[in-house]
Amino acid sequence: MTVQRAVIERPRMARREALQLGCSTLLGLGLPSLLAGRAIGKPSVRAPRPSVRTVVLVFLPGGPSHLDSFDPKPEAPAEVRGQFRAIDTAVPGIALCEHLPRLAARTQHLAIVRSMAHALPHHDAVCFVPCGINTVPIGFRGVPSRGDWPCYAAALDHLRPRNDGVPSGVCLPSTLRNGVIPVSGTTAGFLGARHDPLQIEHDPGRGEFGIDGLSLRADQLGRRFEARRNLLELVDRFAAAAEASNETAAYAVYRVRAMEMLASNRVAAALSLEDETTHTKDRYGSHLYGQSLLLARRLVEAGVPVIQANLGHATEWDTHYDNAGPLKKRLLPQLDQALAALLDELVERRLLDETLVVVAGEFGRTPKIGDYQDGKFWPDGRGHWSSCFSAVFAGGGVVGGQAIGASDAIGAYPVTESFSPADLGATIYAALGVDPATTIHDSFGRPLRLNEGRPIAKLFASG
Numbered sequence: 001m002t003v004q005r006a007v008i009e010r011p012r013m014a015r016r017e018a019l020q021l022g023c024s025t026l027l028g029l030g031l032p033s034l035l036a037g038r039a040i041g042k043p044s045v046r047a048p049r050p051s052v053r054t055v056v057l058v059f060l061p062g063g064p065s066h067l068d069s070f071d072p073k074p075e076a077p078a079e080v081r082g083q084f085r086a087i088d089t090a091v092p093g094i095a096l097c098e099h100l101p102r103l104a105a106r107t108q109h110l111a112i113v114r115s116m117a118h119a120l121p122h123h124d125a126v127c128f129v130p131c132g133i134n135t136v137p138i139g140f141r142g143v144p145s146r147g148d149w150p151c152y153a154a155a156l157d158h159l160r161p162r163n164d165g166v167p168s169g170v171c172l173p174s175t176l177r178n179g180v181i182p183v184s185g186t187t188a189g190f191l192g193a194r195h196d197p198l199q200i201e202h203d204p205g206r207g208e209f210g211i212d213g214l215s216l217r218a219d220q221l222g223r224r225f226e227a228r229r230n231l232l233e234l235v236d237r238f239a240a241a242a243e244a245s246n247e248t249a250a251y252a253v254y255r256v257r258a259m260e261m262l263a264s265n266r267v268a269a270a271l272s273l274e275d276e277t278t279h280t281k282d283r284y285g286s287h288l289y290g291q292s293l294l295l296a297r298r299l300v301e302a303g304v305p306v307i308q309a310n311l312g313h314a315t316e317w318d319t320h321y322d323n324a325g326p327l328k329k330r331l332l333p334q335l336d337q338a339l340a341a342l343l344d345e346l347v348e349r350r351l352l353d354e355t356l357v358v359v360a361g362e363f364g365r366t367p368k369i370g371d372y373q374d375g376k377f378w379p380d381g382r383g384h385w386s387s388c389f390s391a392v393f394a395g396g397g398v399v400g401g402q403a404i405g406a407s408d409a410i411g412a413y414p415v416t417e418s419f420s421p422a423d424l425g426a427t428i429y430a431a432l433g434v435d436p437a438t439t440i441h442d443s444f445g446r447p448l449r450l451n452e453g454r455p456i457a458k459l460f461a462s463g
Contacts, residue, residue, distance in 0.1 A: 052396040052431045053354040054300045055152065057308045058293070058339065059130060061176060062123075062318035063389070065365035065382050067411045068327050069097050070390040071114045079369050080410045083324045091401040099332035102340035108401045109343055109352070111393045111459050115405025115414035116360070118421055121384040125362040125421075126176070126314060127185035129391075132425015132436075132451050137189070144182055146443070148189030152428055153197035153306035155450060158188070159434060166266055169197030169306035170299050173292045178314040186308060190442045197306065200271070202295070270302035271295070280345075288312070289338040297345050300355055305432065311335065317361055320373040323382040343394060356396025356431045360424065364389030367410040388413050391424060393459050396431050404458045422453030430455040 065082075067073055072086035072095055086095040089107035096104045103110065118128060124136050131149045139147040150158070153169020162168060171186045188195035273281065273294065284290035292309045299307050312331075319326060339359065346352040365382035373381065388407045394400060405416045426436040429451055436451035 051433065052356045054304065055306050055356045055358065055396070055428050055431060056296050056300065056342070057130065057152070057306070057428070058296075058357065058359040059176075059308055059310050060317045060335070060359065060361035061126060061310055061312055062315040063361045063363040063365060063384060064317040064331070065319060065323060065327065066114070066388065066390040066407075067365065067367065067382075068323065069100065069332065070112050070392060071407055071411055072097050073409065073411055076410050080367050082369060084328070094401075094403050097332065099328055100336045102336045106340055106343055109347075109394045110400050111398045111402050111404060113391045113393065113404045113419055113456065113459075114388075114407055115416050115418045116364075116389045116391050116420070116424070117414055117418040118363070118386050121363060121386040123178075123183075123314070123318075123362070123384075125386060126183050128362055128421035129360050129424060130185040130308060131189075132422055132428065132453060134420050134422045134452065140184065142184060144184050144187050146190055146192070148184045148187055150189045150191045150195065150440075151186050151197065151306075151308070152425070152432070153308070154188030154191050154195040155429075155440065156305055156432060156434065157195040157197075158191045158440065159438065166303050167198040168195075168304075169308070170200060170267075170304050171197045171308045171310065172200040172295055172299075173202045173288060173310070175199060175201065176310050176314050183314045186310075191440070192443070197308070198267070200295075202271075202292075266302045267299070267304065270298040270304075273298070283344075284341040285334055285337040287334050287338075289334040290341065293338040293342045297342055297349075300346070300351055301349070311338075319365060320371050320381040320383060321378045322380050323365065323369060324380060346395060352395040354396065356398065356428070357394040358391065358424065358428065359393075360391035361389070362386075364411070367412045385412075388418075391419075393427075393456075398459045399461060402458075404456070419456055420453055422451060423456055424453070426451050426453035427455045427459065 067080070068082050068084055072084065073081050074086040074095065075081075085098040087098045087101065087104055089096055089104040091107040094107055094112065096107070118125065118134050120128070120135070124140065124142060127136065127140075127149065128134060130151050132152065133149050137147060137149045139145075141147070151169070151171075153167075153171070157168035160168070175182050176186055177183060186197065186199070187193075188197075273291065276294065276298075281291070281294065284294040289311045292311065296307045296309045311334075317331060339357075342357070343352070346355055346357070363384055363386035366385045369380065369382055371378050371381035371383035373383070388411060405414055405419065407413065408415050429436045429438075434450070436449075436453060436455070438450045439447045440450050441447055
């Protein structure tokens, strides 16, 4: 297996880079593409013409159980199949878990890859799917560093920088964290802070955006003049807080970047859900998953190329102690409602063909129920399992109504061709018109291949 190579960090960070790194946390929004910056490296292969306009990565952190969602095994022993029934879907021969009834009715849009696999059944794999890699970079720390492999939005911003006030990528609804500790997988890594995606810190219930107690009401974002005034007041407060805490910060750079974002007002307006009807909000669900995917749809319309929606904290889908309870009561029903609403609206607004939706976690769960954790056996839990799991694709030219690949009778291993997170990443890059074999350079100028996978061609061909 090819080892991804990256540098942990530079021996010394230049003042300009320190300012850029500091600016990526403004208001909780990393604004890498709003000011032009020099490219660290150039692609060795000219990227083909993009086939999709936007990729929406719906990331399920913690690792959802494939056996209890997209790859049920109704004929397996009880300790394998679990508590849930498998139900028929709109496509004969494809079954889903009973707690995904809305998606079951929309299977004609879905291509379910049931033979995903990699070799790391540990949460360090949280960066695999968001970055399209199969191994952790050399010097990987688990927390964000400038040695990390770049995420899709960062690579796109590096290779195809833009200056229209629209970021190359947005990560929402908040920084991916394990408790209070942020985890790797959603930054530009060694490409530099200037390419970090716009990172939103958003509480859908309160309608606020911000970080470290500095916030802006969502309704202010939609009103151009008032938003400028309030955002600049917030910049003043942020700069003062940075100075008080001895952080390296440049007030002028903060001010310019904030004004750049507001210049077109496209993204600022998209960030506010104020003009969405109650019916639409209820359609997605009055919960984090629903409002996050509603926000994702608005960003699709605003022209953001890469949107990553993290549905939960870093271990949200990590069901060591009780597998069935959280899945039944909250995780699956909320995913089902929110994702179905997103697909419906993309169809209704004629956006699905130009939008690739990808749904995956970092791995699956153990075939047999029961898991040892914290020195104790938990009879109702499922542990980490990276030898086989599922990913779901829709839109962007994907042929729906098909299951690609298959796992064995207990969902333990693929019995057909397997696909890796790097293959998933190659599929995303190819959809965006970026050659996965493009050469990028680390902070020492050493050439690296952007992605080691191959696009999953079967997604775009039936039969």
